[in-house]
Amino acid sequence: MQFNYHSPKSETELAALLNGMEDYCLLAGGTDVMVKMKEKLISPRNLVDVSGIESLKGIRETAGSLWIGPLVTHRELMDSPVMNKKTAALCLAASEVGSPQIRNAGTVGGNIGNASPAADTVPALLALDAKVQLNSANGSENLPLDKVFVGPGRTCLKSGQYIAGIHVSPVAAGEGAAFAKFGKRKALACSIVNGAAWVRVQGGVITAARIALGSVGPTPVRLYETEKWLVGRKPEPAVFAEAGLQAEQSVRPIDDVRCTATHRGKLARVTVQRCLEAATKQAMEVCVCE
């Protein structure tokens, strides 16, 4: 396979390079791209290696938000003290990706860019209200993460656009977040179903909620209807069970080599139930704010 290899060293260089370029593929950690190229699923004429761009690396706290560079690896995420303190569910999700080798090389930007319905960091990012910053030579825009996915392996990114950063909301006092994954093994397992929930509990009732599931449809999904239904209800087992049932009834999973659609629906129910239970427990017990 022949291709042109490019390795821009700044975002200015990257944006200029991508402007008008045809048939290219961005390369971050390469854990998806290299496999696809080797299996001849993709054969881009131009491979644009972004791994040398410093401004796409690192984790920063900004006013009321946490900024994650797209080149942050799963290992960096799960080891980050600030992320563990303020978004532990996301760190747990990162720790469930692949194996140590994959976590050392694979990045959060690549997990989003690959647009797998089973991507592990995505439900946690969705539950944390992630916004994705997309840059290009024509400017910058911020999109809610769930607007980024348009189908299996497909994002809404326009030609020339790249992920320049991911903003998530830290989990504050009175709030909690949780992640859960079902796979066929304990390691190196593609998720059969994964999911995450975030809740705010005030005065003994749920006042806001976000729930996300992966591997239950062509893209990861937010359960907006169930989120609304939860508001004003007490965080108690019957409520979690009903929310889980709503999840099972609303998702449209498929049969594949790993699982039947029916079983996936049942796992969606359990995932939502468990995540809500864990998130509300955290909201009522633990203060993770300064």
Ligand SMILES: Cc1cc2nc3c(=O)[nH]c(=O)nc-3n(C[C@H](O)[C@H](O)[C@H](O)COP(=O)(O)OP(=O)(O)OC[C@H]3O[C@@H](n4cnc5c(N)ncnc54)[C@H](O)[C@@H]3O)c2cc1C
């Ligand atoms: C053995 C194995 C096990 C795995 N296990 C898991 C698992 O358990 N859970 C899981 O979620 N994933 C898993 N993966 C998939 C993969 O490791 C992750 O999706 C990883 O996060 C991809 O990151 P990367 O940096 O390697 O991406 P790359 O392979 O470099 O890129 C992936 C895609 O994202 C695009 N991209 C990269 N950076 C950007 C950017 N800044 N802007 C726009 N697009 C961009 C690329 O063009 C490409 O389309 C596994 C992969 C392998 C090979």
